[in-house]
Amino acid sequence: MKEVVINTNRLTKKFGSFTAVSNISFDVYAGEIFGFLGANGAGKTTAMRMLCGLSIPSSGTASVAGFDVYKETEKIKRNIGYMSQKFSLYEDLTVLENIRFFAGIYGLRNTAIKQKTDQLVQQLGMQKELNTLVGALPPGWKQKLAFSVAILHDPKIVFLDEPTGGVDPVTRRQFWDLIYAASAASITIFVTTHYMDEAEYCDRISMMVDGEVKALDSPSQLKKQYKAASMDDVFFELARGAKRSAD
Amino acid sequence: MKQFITFIRKEFYHVFRDQKTLLLLFGLPIAQIVLFGFALSNEIKNANLVVCDYARDDASQCIIQKLSVNQNMQIEKVLLSHTQIEAAFKTGKVKIAIVFPAGFNASLQHFHTATLQVIADASDPNTATTLTNYISNIVKEYQQEITRLTPMPLQVTTQVRMLYNPELKGATNFVPGVMALVLLLVCVLMTSASIVREKEKGTMELLLVSPFNPFLVIVSKAVPYFALSLVNLTVILLLSVFLLDMPFHGSLLLFYAESSLFIITALSLGLLISNSTSSLQSAMLISLMGMLVPAMLFTGFMFPIENMPMPLQWISQLIPSKWYYTIAKAIMIKGLGIAAIWKETLVLLGMTTGLLLVSLKKFNIRLQ
Amino acid sequence: MRTIQFLLAKEFRQIFRNRALLPVIFVVPVIQLLIMPLAANYEVKNINLSVVDHDHSSYSRQLIASITASGYFRLAGYNNGFTASLQEVETDKADIILEIPAGFEKNLVRENKQSLFIAINAINGTKAGLGGNYLGAIISNFNNSIRLHWQAPARWQPAPVIELRSSNWFNTYLYYPFFMVPGILVVLVTMVCTYMCSLNIVKEKEIGTIEQINVTPIKKYHFILGKLIPFWVIGMFIFTAGLLLVGRLVYGIVPVGSLLLLYAFLSLYLIALLGLGLLISTYADSQQQAMSVAFFFIMIFLLMSGLFTPIESMPGWARTIAACNPVTYFIDVMRMVVLKGSSFTDIRVHFLVIAGFALLFNSWAVLNYKKTS
Secondary structure (H helix, E strand, O other), X not given: OOOEEEEEEEEEEEEOOEEEEEXXXXXXXXXXXXXXXXXXXOOHHHHHHHHOOOOOOOEEEEEEOOXXXXXXXXXXXXXXXXXXXXXXXXXXXXXXXXXXXXXXXXXXXXXXXXXXXXXXXXXXXXXXXXXXXXHHOOHHHHHHHHHHHHOOOOOOEEEEEOOOOOOOHHHHHHHHHHHHHHHHOOOEEEEEOOOHHHHOOOOEEEEEEOOEEEEEEOHHHHHHHOOOOOHHHHHHHHHOOOOOOOO | OHHHHHHHHHHHHXXXXXXXXXXXXXXXXXXXXXXXXXXXXXOOOOEEEEEEEOXXXXXXXXXXXXXXXXXXXXXXXXXXXXXXXXXXXXXXXXXXXXXXXOOHHHHHHHHOEEEEEEEEEXXXXXHHHXXXXXXXXXXXXXXXXXXOOOOOOOEEEEEEEEEOOOOOOOHHHHHHHHHHHHXXXXXXXXXXXXXXXXXHHOHHHHHHHOOOOHHHHHHHHHHHHHHHHHHXXXXXXXXXXXXXXXXXXXXXXXXXXXXXXXXXXXXXXXXXXXXXXXOHHHHHHHHHHHHHHHHHHXXXXXXXXXXXXXXXXXXXXXXXXXXXXXHHHHHHOOOOOXXXXXXXXXXXXXXXXXXXXXXXXXXXXXXX | OHHHHHHHHHHHHHHHHOOOHHHHHHHHHHHHHHHXXXXXXXXXXXXXEEEEEOOOOHHHHHHHHHHXXXXXXXXXXXXXXXXXXXXXXXXXXXXXXEEEOXXXXXXXXXXXXXXXXXXXXXXXXXXXXXXHHHHHHHXXXXXXXXXXXHOOHHHOOOOOEEEEEEEEEOOOOOOHHHHHHHHHHHHHHHHHHHHHHHHHHHHXXXXXXXXHHHOOOOOHHHHHHHHHHHHXXXXXXXXXXXXXXXXXXXXXXXXXXXXXXXXXXXXXXHHHHHHHHHHHHHHOOOHHHHHHHHHHHHHXXXXXXXXXXOOOOOOHHHHHHHHOOHHHHHHHHHHHHHHHOOOHHHHHHHHHHHXXXXXXXXXXXXXXXXXXX
């Protein structure tokens, strides 16, 4: 029996009369790469924010890393990493300064910070860019750096919100290499994306349409179920009836 | 032309959807008029006066009586000791003290002269001078009363007529000033913020790619603020005329024409600032910190410009609101026509043209 | 505790790297402190006088001479007709018209009485009042000197004269900057700290880095302290540079009272002001909004603080507003301690009030700021 790191049961979020997320229920297992797909406006970001402790649900239950999303948000935050859609590192600080800052915020001791920094820089090949302002880095490098910073503190789960937006195919490939490395180190990956080929890289996928989870299975199973040749077709099948089109 | 209207309409939407900014746009001028009209004044009232009466005779009692009925001052204590005066000043509650020496009346009767000491807390020189003047006037009054018995030969009297503002209302001085200040600050602030914000967000490039003259795109941003400023101006005018009894003697048409010119000047300045900075934060901080207090000081309605050191007087020539203030006073209060203000109008025209030219040049360079 | 160190290191780095912002924080206040006190001056001098002289006698010459010798007036026009002088007033070349009637000198001696006519541009009521008073005083002195000249004092019973000897304490020469500089310094420090603090936080909201912070286990109060402390330090710095450098070197202001007291009050004051900036930032979604709200409050604070016009002269409701204005208290404290050397007992109420403001603004802001929405 695999360990459940994220559990949701009829999780719902309403904004006034508008239901952004409606009764979603699913589990995520330790160490897997879980793809959270959906069209624009389906409610992916809202759902993710509830799981990260950034937003309190309207009803339903959920627990992340064993902590309740209503009452233990601060404990959740200690055990997760997050990479937002809007690039969230400080553009006016250098690579090194950003790493040190976030490491320190997560409570790493100085020796650990040094060790992690060296490791990260090695992995990304950014030795020459240590003292460059992040704002001056090319976009692909920014995303890779943001991801690495998100897992600096060895969290149990890392949430990635459309991490590869606007990045060239080579850099995307490199990014996914980093994700695999993290997964191999037993970090659970919870990633949302528009790119259907990336969906193929995940262990399991869920598809959100109009605030509800319409499908939940491995990519191969889904393709069988919908008699589709690619994830693109699966997506098209499920999402074309969608009524909402913007987040 | 139709496209221009489309741009303008979009800008109006932006403006009206941001309620907090609307608070500033309309709330501030109204608040200022109310405050200036009813609360702010250079007159000294309710000042606390301390009396040290060593004489305790008819003359001192009489003068003290006059002081106590005077509207501007209140007698706080009737102290006996000289040294307690300094302590009273330090508490900040007392502004001025008057000391009657022993034998005051006797000295007046026999020697026809006596001295009174007035000690002022001069940490505020203005209050000190004004209060000293009030007291001195009261003492002179008393002096005149006791000499009424003897007619003075060779009497030179004066007949004084107050022009334009016989009731000495404060409104005539500051309402044109508030107009100038508010129009200047709001236009500059809002225009520059609006433009720089689009630059930062990146939507500016979208607009520039459209098949429309880019400079006109920028101008379309200024249009809503032009309209809003005219509305603002009208509100201020109505408030001042009906609430504060401010006179309006001149031509309304001329007034609005000159005001429109000034608004355009302010908008051009906002344009220039927005062309010179790329960060919204700095645009706003420059407008706020760099312009607020200089505009207040150099427009000329709070402090007289003639009293400032020469270099500062030159600086004030550069502030557009100063010229508009003169124009507004001339039209509204003196009831004069264009003949009297053609020079100031020309200056504003010149400033506007200059600002627009520089902005255009900078803008084109950037596009390259 | 360590978290705060990291936060502070980040904040200071960001502030000092911002090329556009640094001059605004440091240079602009200094420049304003140099210029503004010189401009903010209520003294009335250099009043432009236009004389209409129908008499052309020695008396009219003497009168004009004594007027211009007083230093308060400048002879801007000398005409034969009233219309010409009026035009000078219309074009702002003159402020006051003095009309000397024909036969002034002759008729004064013959009939013992003459009248001079004065017309004053009263748009600025205060200036008109003061100008009128000065002119009246000079004419009165002139009157007395004529009397003495014509008749020996023994022929008429001398009028009793009460001589008023006035002393000005704490500011003997009525040097206006002594009064304005402390007040203006307070305003500058207020503006920088409130604007910057509120804009800073809203900027993070706008670009999204605040979300990254909210998702970490940073405690709310750590984050807030991390934002307040840098601006508190900057505020202290500007104040020190303003008072001890510019104030002393340029204006010769040496605080009479205790510097320790002043700085203690300043610390509390900054905490209150920064709390206000923080509060504004929790309500604003964009930098423009934060700026608009901050600007509105600062303007009202400025006008109602007793900086330019005295609070005692305001009507009751306005004085209540002034009492709710933190700036009022600091300006008062500055003037009392720097110029008069007031002690703690004299300002203990001010301390209490400012502490109240600090508590109010900061608690409200902390309650408002939610890491989870």
